[in-house]
Amino acid sequence: MGYLDEALHVFDVMMDRGVPPTVHLCKLLIFEFCKRGWVEVAESLSLEMESYGLSMDKVMYTYLIYGYCKRRKMKMAMRLFMRMLKVGCEPDNYTYNTLIHGFVHLGLFDKAWVLHNKMVNCGLKPNIVTYQIMISKYCKDHKVDCALMLLNNMLQCNIAPNVHCYTVLISALCKEQRFEEVDSLYLQMLDNGIIPDHVLFFTLAKNHPKGDEVHVALKVLLEIATKAYKIELSGVSSYMERKM
Template sequence: MAQDVLSCVISRIGECRSNELVEFMWREHSKYESDFSVLDSLMRAFVNADMGSQALKIWDRMRKVRIRPSLSAVSIFFAPLIRVGDYGSVWKLFRDMIQRGPCPNIFVYNVMILGFCRKGCVRTGESLLFLMRKYGCEPDVIAHNLLISAYCVRGWTSHALNWAHFVAESGCEPSTATFVTIINALCKEGNIVEARKIFEEMQEMGVSPGTVTYNALMDGHVKAREIGNYKYGREDDGNRFLRELSMMALIPDCSISDMSISGLCWAGRLDEALHLLKTMLEKGIPVSIIAINSLICAYSRAGLHEKAFEVYNIMTKFGLTPPVSTSTSLLIGLTKVGKLQIGLDIFTGKMHQNGRT
C-alpha cells in the first residue's frame, strides 16, 4: 500500500519535485523505519511510475549507505529501462549486481533476454544466455523459448530449428511452446513438410502436442491447400492427418473444423469442403454451425443451391439446429431454382421451433 501511495504521489508531482519527497522521507526516518524500508519503497515506487533515472539515484544511495537492494526489487527494474532504450543504465545496473550483489537470478536474465529480443537485439539476448552459465545460473526452457520466438519473428527459422536441437542436446527438455512456435513459423512460410517433421519429432520426444499445436498445423495445411487428396500428392493419404487427429487422445476443438472447412470455401474448393465436413461428422470430430454456414453460403453464392440444400440436410441429420440466417439463405436459393415450397417449409419450421411468428 505504501508503494502504491508513493507511486501515485510521485506521478502527480512529477520528476522535478520528487527529490523533495525523497528528502522529506529520508529526514528523521530512523525514528519509525529502517534505511532499507524507506529506500526500497522509494525505488519500487519510482519504477512503478516509470521514472528509471530517479530509481537509479535511490539505487546509488542504497550503495552509499551500504544497503544491499532486494533481488525482487531489482528484477522489475530492467524492463522499464530497456523499454525506454536506456541501455547504458541497464549494463551499469547489471555490472553492479555481478560485482556487489544481489547476483542475478533466472528471472532477471529472462527479463533482459525478452527485453533485448523485443528491441531487435537478438544477438545480445543470445549472449546473455551463454553469460548466465558463467555466473552459475542455468538457462531454463523459457530462456531458450524466448530466443526461438525471436528467431522466428525475424524469419530466421533455420536458426530456431538449430537452437531447438541445441536445447534438446544440452539436457533442457523442450516444451510444447518450443514446438508450437517453430511449427507456426514454418506454416507461415508454407513449409508444411518441415512443420510436419517437427510435429512428429515432438511426439517422439514425448511432448504432448495440445490443441494449439493442432490448430497451427491444420491452419498451415489449409493455407497451403493440402487438405484432401492433395496431401503429399497421394490419394490414399487424402485424410491421413484427420484420421490421426481422431485417433489421438486429445480430440481437436471446433476451431480446427471451422478453420479447415472455411479455408477450403475461401479457396473455392467447395466439394472438398463438403467431403471434409462429412468425414468429420462421421468420425465424431466436433463441427460448429459456423463451418456449416460457411459452406451453405459458399454454395449459394456460386449458384449451387441444390448443393446448399444437401449441406442443410446433412446438418439436420446430425442433429444440428440451423440459425435463421441459414434458413433465410436457403429460402432465397431454393426460390431461384423453383423450389419455393421446400424453402418455405424450412423457414417456417425454423420460426415455429424458435417460438417466432
C-alpha cells in the same frame, strides 16, 4: 515502461560494479528484448548469464527460439534448440510447436514433420495446437486433402479437434466447391459435440444460395442452443447425484 536502452545501461553498470545478476532479472530482460525484436541482444545476454553460472530454463530458451522463428531465422532457432538439448534442458510441447509453426509458416512441412516425429520419440504427445498449425497452413496452401488426412489422424489418436480446425477445413472445401464434403464434415463436427462459432457461421452463410442466410442462422443457433441445453442438463444431473 519500455525504456529498454536505459534498462540495458543499468544492467551494464551493475556488471561494472561487480553486482552479480539474478535469474529473475535476466529472464525479465530476455523476455522484454524478445518482445521488442532484439533477439540477438537477448541471446547475448543469455550467454553472459551463463558465464555467471546461472542456468537458462526451457521458458527462456523457447522465448529466444520464438523470437528467431518470428523473424524467419530458422537456422538460428534450430541452433538454439540444439544448444538447449546439449545442456540437458528438455524442451516441451510449446518449444516444439514454436519450431513447427516457424517451419510450416515458410512452407517447410518436411522439416516440421521431422520435429513432430522427434517430439513423439522423446515421449511428448502432439497436442491440438500442433495439428491446428499444420491444418491451417495446409488449407492456406490449397492442400486440403493433406489437412483432412491430418484431421483423421487426430481422431485416431484420440485428440479432439476444436472448432478452429473444422472452420479452416470447411472454408477451404467451400473454396474448392466440395460441398458434399462440407456437409459431411459439418455433421462430423456436431457429432463430436463441437459448437459452431461466428466464423463458421459466416463461412456457411457466404457459400449458401443467396437469400438462405436466415435459414443458416437459425440452424446454427438451434445447434448452439441444443448443445448449451445438454451441457446445462448434464450439470444439473451431476449436482443432483452429488446431493443424493
